[in-house]
Amino acid sequence: MDYVVRPIKSDDVDAVWEIEKMCFSVPWSRQSFVLEVEKNKCARYVVAEQDGNVLGYAGMWLIVDEAHVTNIAVHPLFRRKGIGQALLKALMMEAYRMGIDKMTLEVRASNIAAQSLYKKLGFVEVGVRKGYYSDNDEDAVIMWNFSISRALGLKQGE
Numbered sequence: 001m002d003y004v005v006r007p008i009k010s011d012d013v014d015a016v017w018e019i020e021k022m023c024f025s026v027p028w029s030r031q032s033f034v035l036e037v038e039k040n041k042c043a044r045y046v047v048a049e050q051d052g053n054v055l056g057y058a059g060m061w062l063i064v065d066e067a068h069v070t071n072i073a074v075h076p077l078f079r080r081k082g083i084g085q086a087l088l089k090a091l092m093m094e095a096y097r098m099g100i101d102k103m104t105l106e107v108r109a110s111n112i113a114a115q116s117l118y119k120k121l122g123f124v125e126v127g128v129r130k131g132y133y134s135d136n137d138e139d140a141v142i143m144w145n146f147s148i149s150r151a152l153g154l155k156q157g158e
């Protein structure tokens with residue numbers, strides 16, 4: 001597929017928010033994305049874009065020596081084409097570029113698609129937060145990637 005993964009711009013927020021609403025039962029507000037893009041100094045977001053259309057996005061917070069994935073979503077019509085993987089790899093590359101080699105996230109216990117994506121990129125399950133999601137009391141699986149560089153096949157200095 002012919003798309004690019006690039007850092008988010010303020011102009012992308014509306015398109016990102018439309019996808020967010022399609023993908024999550026408890027979506028972030030539009031204003032949350034505005035704050036992430038314009039104010040949060042530890043946030044990094046990327047989008048996948050094709051011919052001016054945003055197909056997906058992903059974001060993380062860089063906190064000391066850890067990267068925390070905040071969200072990742074691909075428009076339902078464009079799934080299983082490698083876009084989610086490209087977005088997550090872009091976050092991992094950016095974290096590594098900033099000197100961070102560990103990444104973590106929480107994912108709904110029922111979200112097998114996302115868990116499969118994370119495992120493919122070197123994440124492992126390390127625990128469960130019981131009833132973490134307040135809308136349906138669902139458990140969160142906590143996953144970590146303890147070596148971004150190993151997962152991406154990078155050698156020191158690359």
Ligand SMILES: CC(C)(COP(=O)(O)OP(=O)(O)OC[C@H]1O[C@@H](n2cnc3c(N)ncnc32)[C@H](O)[C@@H]1OP(=O)(O)O)[C@@H](O)C(=O)NCCC(=O)NCCS
Nearest residue numbers: 023072073074079080081082083084085107113114116117
């Ligand atoms: C999770 C999500 C981002 C994956 O995006 P995607 O672009 O479809 O993923 P990719 O095409 O890059 O898939 C990469 C790998 O992830 C796994 N995967 C993706 N979707 C899957 C599914 N429905 N079932 C099983 N494995 C899946 C596979 O291992 C896949 O590799 P393969 O296609 O070679 O088998 C997408 O399903 C989505 O937006 N879901 C809704 C939002 C969401 O749940 N976000 C995660 C919150 S924690």
